[in-house]
Amino acid sequence: MSGSSSWVPRWSTTGGCWPPGAARPSSWQGAWELPGGKVEPGETADAALVRELREELGVDAEAGGRVPGEWPLKSPYVLQVWTARLRPGSAAPEPLEDHDALRWLGPEEIWDVDWLDQDVPAVRQTLAHLGPLGGRRTGEVPGA
């Protein structure tokens, strides 16, 4: 996804109508969130992000940097956000698990989707962290 002068950085977000069995309340149907999931015992956050992106989107990614801050979810969980990039040769992302839609968003499109309420402060902070170019200098995209 990098290497072209016309490449534009994109955020990855997932959402839509979650299928039966997805670990999401029905009241969240149609809302959008960052791809990711829980850190397992003994796992680093970086490793969890790479694993979740592989499981959920089928991509080979590497973690970048953490966006400063954390935001409360249902106790005891908190939302933390990292940037990530696809490794060369990675498959294109697809919404394989838990979600039925995936969008890549440029900085100007961030508010086009209906984010989960609890994600809004994290998305706002991430946008500020990446700056007006939305990560163009680093090619980074967020995941949670």
Ligand SMILES: Nc1nc2c([nH]c(=O)n2[C@H]2C[C@H](O)[C@@H](COP(=O)(O)OP(=O)(O)OP(=O)(O)O)O2)c(=O)[nH]1
């Ligand atoms: N990945 C992700 N989860 C979010 C976001 N916002 C938000 O409230 N959540 C909630 C949804 C879930 O209750 C929890 C993450 O759980 P998950 O179901 O994605 O985690 P997981 O893949 O490890 O699932 P599981 O193995 O425990 O079933 O955090 C977000 O932007 N991204």
